[in-house]
Amino acid sequence: MVHKVLSEQGAGSITTTAIRIRESGIERRARFRGLAEPLSLLVALAVLIGVFSLLNERFLTTSNIQNVLTQSAIPLIVAVGATLVILLGSIDLSVEGVMGATGMTWILLSNNSRGGADLGPWAWVIALGVALLLGIASGLIFTALKVPSFIVTLGMWYVGLGIATMLYGTDLLPRLQDEGLKGWTSRISFGLPNSFWVALLVIGLGILVLRSTRIGRVTLAIGNSETIVRSAGLPAFPVKVAVFAIAAVLSGLGGILATVQLDIGSPTVGSGVLFIVIPAVVIGGTHLAGGKGGILRTVLGVFLLTILNNGLILSGVESSYQSAVTGAILVAAIVFAAWSQRDRLRVAK
Amino acid sequence: MSNLTTTPAVLHLNNVSKSFGSNRAVRGVSLSIQPGEVIGLIGENGAGKSTLLKILSGNYRHDEGTIAVNGREVQFRGPADALRAGIGVVHQEQSLFTNLTIAENIEVNTPIGRGGVNRLGLYNWRRLYADAAQALDLIGSHLNPKTRVSDLSFVDRQMVEIARAIRVSAASHTTPLVILDEPTAILERTETAILEREISKLRDIGSVIFVSHRLDEVMRICDRVVVMRDGELIADRTVDDVTEEELFRLMVGRETHAAVRSRRSIDPANSPVISIHDLTRAGSYADVSIDAYPGRVLAILGTSGSGRESVARAIFGAEGFDSGSVSIAGYSGRQLTIKKAVALGVGYVPAERKTEGMVGEMPADQNITLTHPGSAALGPFELPRRRLSLARAWFEKLDIRPREPGHTLQDFSGGNQQKVVLAKWLNSSHLKALVLDHPLRGLDPGAAETVNAQIRSVCDEGTAIILIPDTIDEALDIADDIVVMRDGRISGVFDLGHDNPATLDLLERML
Known part of the structure; x- marks a missing residue:
């Protein structure tokens, strides 16, 4: 043994065995971890569906499933953007404000009960442009002025609400007149609600951006360490602004769909969405510190929360209790989801 | 070493200085490194080593003097320039994205339109994995490029950093200069042995500057040792005509206290704490x-x-x-x-x-x-x-x-x-x-x-x-x-x- 260590040959063989053992261990661990996390989410989802279908036979009917899918479509679209922002290690709280401003802009430029201009497709472009501007503004203030995203987007939420309220003015409710658009979101094509098809498209694009584009990869890198990103000469600044812009446009799209669904323009069209989106991202397993997570996990998180809401209503939980019950379950779910990340001697701040 | 005179130096520093306010961190450093040479750079903390390295990695700009890489004078405006010139620094604090795969870390600086990144900025994963595997292969590592860096031990991460450092220069067909900033400071004994082997492999493809606090290692690995003290390069010796004690004295400016502790056996009357x-x-x-x-x-x-x-x-x-x-x-x-x-x-x-x-x-x-x-x-x-x-x-x-x-x-x-x-x-x-x-x-x-x-x-x-x-x-x-x-x-x-x-x-x- 001693001589083996001494001679060149011996040292070589010891180290190569050590390397090989370590390499196989690495792969085993990685494979296990890759499966374990989404699996526990799927199990939770299955349990939830099982419990609710036992409590109420209406839960697993086609019409209720389509109902759940319609309900989940808008949170899904918004959550794709929120996931990207959270992967940066930032947060976007402006969701509901951007939804309000975009939705209101859109309906006032479309065929509505107040009359005015009907710009058709241009209404979409201009409304989403408003969302884009709000997103770029958040992104620039966040990156150039180095204000925490939490504060910037909290402000931008109210800026968005303010824009929506100003547009709303004191006139009558703007009601959607276009018969083709009324109820479009929940109408079924090829077995699924239209709005859910839009959500699927957004999810697909989101996954493509995150997995296979520079923006997506640098987003993950920034979430890990912005210092390293800068010292590697990667474009941290533009990517951060772009991610906030993408998130805002997706919120805006959600705002337009929500307006279509509601039939009328309202500044508070996005009310309650933030409360589903952020927890869904976290329950999905995306780290609030950034760098780890993904869009498919968020999708599972949104389903979990939407089904929870839908199931509670169907199971006859009194509406006065409902928000308390949802809140409590949410906290429990987050504690459960974050359990594996606990570490001794590591303080949560 | 017969080609010493015919090929230009991989790196040539002439009278390089850098000040921060009134503090002259690096003063008139001149140094030349030949292809295939492994140079040990030693000095106490605050001797100016890190500043010199940051100049070489493009993080700082020097105030005076010239830097030439492969015979051509260069001005680094940022870390990306230094990388392109073929200088890869493996920092003491690790600079890998632990949440990403080995392949991505190695290929992170691949410009759009080259290698595994197409002109639209879309990633071709198969190509990225293959290129990364090739870079790892150059230094004799067989890590799976799809592995996430967080799953790697410290020494494996060093391998990935070295692979990344030589990857850029391999792409631009220049002789790489790899700077290892205290790579063994927190390695265990066996891991150090692995790293030493890799460094000797690097000798075949490029040059190495090896910064270390462990003088025995420097003596074992390097061809030549340069010593910095108070911002100046005070000694440049081949390992054959210098001893560990001499290096210590040059570095610290005083003799070692080789005070051997006088030891007694455990006193049976004492009880353990x-x-x-x-x-x-x-x-x-x-x-x-x-x-x-x-x-x-x-x-x-x-x-x-x-x-x-x-x-x-x-x-x-x-x-x-x-x-x-x-x-x-x-x-x-x-x-x-x-x-x-x-x-x-x-x-x-x-x-x-x-x-x-x-x-x-x-x-x-x-x-x-x-x-x-x-x-x-x-x-x-x-x-x-x-x-x-x-x-x-x-x-x-x-x-x-x-x-x-x-x-x-x-x-x-x-x-x-x-x-x-x-x-x-x-x-x-x-x-x-x-x-x-x-x-x-x-x-x-x-x-x-x-x-x-x-x-x-x-x-x-x-x-x-x-x-x-x-x-x-x-x-x-x-x-x-x-x-x-x-x-x-x-x-x-x-x-x-x-x-x-x-x-x-x-x-x-x-x-």
Whole structure:
């Protein structure tokens, strides 16, 4: 043994065995971890569906499933953007404000009960442009002025609400007149609600951006360490602004769909969405510190929360209790989801 | 080496200087490196090594002098320029994205439209994996490029960093110059051997600047050693005509205190301060029994899988154990917590000084009184003036420099930070034992020596010391007892009062 260590040959063989053992261990661990996390989410989802279908036979009917899918479509679209922002290690709280401003802009430029201009497709472009501007503004203030995203987007939420309220003015409710658009979101094509098809498209694009584009990869890198990103000469600044812009446009799209669904323009069209989106991202397993997570996990998180809401209503939980019950379950779910990340001697701040 | 004169130097520095305000961090450094050469760069902390490296990596711009790479003069405007010129720096603090795969980390600087990134900025994963595998292959590593970096050990991460460093220059067909900034500072013995092998492979494809604090390593790995002191390059020697002692003297500016500790065997009349018995933690270590006596340094040796760090943390209550017992000063309980251990008079200097050992944003004096306020406290209050004078006394006693206890701790150098961390525990009125987890990690030899001297004097005052050393030499230098662990079990116990184990005896029990 001693001589083996001494001679060149011996040292070589010891180290190569050590390397090989370590390499196989690495792969085993990685494979296990890759499966374990989404699996526990799927199990939770299955349990939830099982419990609710036992409590109420209406839960697993086609019409209720389509109902759940319609309900989940808008949170899904918004959550794709929120996931990207959270992967940066930032947060976007402006969701509901951007939804309000975009939705209101859109309906006032479309065929509505107040009359005015009907710009058709241009209404979409201009409304989403408003969302884009709000997103770029958040992104620039966040990156150039180095204000925490939490504060910037909290402000931008109210800026968005303010824009929506100003547009709303004191006139009558703007009601959607276009018969083709009324109820479009929940109408079924090829077995699924239209709005859910839009959500699927957004999810697909989101996954493509995150997995296979520079923006997506640098987003993950920034979430890990912005210092390293800068010292590697990667474009941290533009990517951060772009991610906030993408998130805002997706919120805006959600705002337009929500307006279509509601039939009328309202500044508070996005009310309650933030409360589903952020927890869904976290329950999905995306780290609030950034760098780890993904869009498919968020999708599972949104389903979990939407089904929870839908199931509670169907199971006859009194509406006065409902928000308390949802809140409590949410906290429990987050504690459960974050359990594996606990570490001794590591303080949560 | 016959082509020394015909090919241009990979790197040629001529009279390079850099100042920060009035502080001239690098003064007139001239240096030339030939292809295939491995240069050792040594110097104490603050000698200007890091500034010089940051100039080479494009993070700083030099004020004076010229830099030529492969015979052409260059001006780096940023890290990307240096990379493109073929200079890859493997930093002391790791600069890998731990949440991404090996392949992505290696290919991170691939410009759009080249390699695995098409003109639309879309990634071709198969191509990225193949290119990364090729870069790894060049340095003889067979890591799977799809593995996430967070799953890698430290030495494997170094491999990935080296692969990334040579990847850019391989793409632009220039001879790479790889700068390794203290790559072995926190590696275990076997891992160092692996790294040394890789460095010798690098010799075939490019040149290497190897920055290290371990003089024996520098002597073994390098062809030539350059020494920096006070911003100047004061010596440039081939390893054949210089000795370790000479290098130390050049670097520190004084002779080594090769004071060998006079050792006695364990006094049978003494009883141990800390006694652990058959301690077991599934998957980490088993049946570990260790006794630590007052006034003795007990070193635990082992490789990274030996479980010795876990044992040390268990003694301090920072990690649980499944069975066995830990008794401290007569107290023996099932559930040992950090709070209990501290109350019993145990101190712990963690390996992760910056994150676990100190509060960098706090002034040094507040760090000292953090755990044991001592005379600075009046009931629940702390009196700032008393705290400051208490801290001044410790600064004097431990020779902590600069003598500014009011400065935030992160502004001090590593060795002085470590002394403040020590003072935090020494300020206890009832300190009985100190657990030191890699106390010299990342310290330059001069600082390491003064920290070691303090550890010795603390020990001589009757404190029991349990030490997890970085190297075997460190253990032989300071310990009275040596316990060797292999794969979670004790494989050897030596009382240096009457045993005299050779380095190889110890190494054999570790591997």
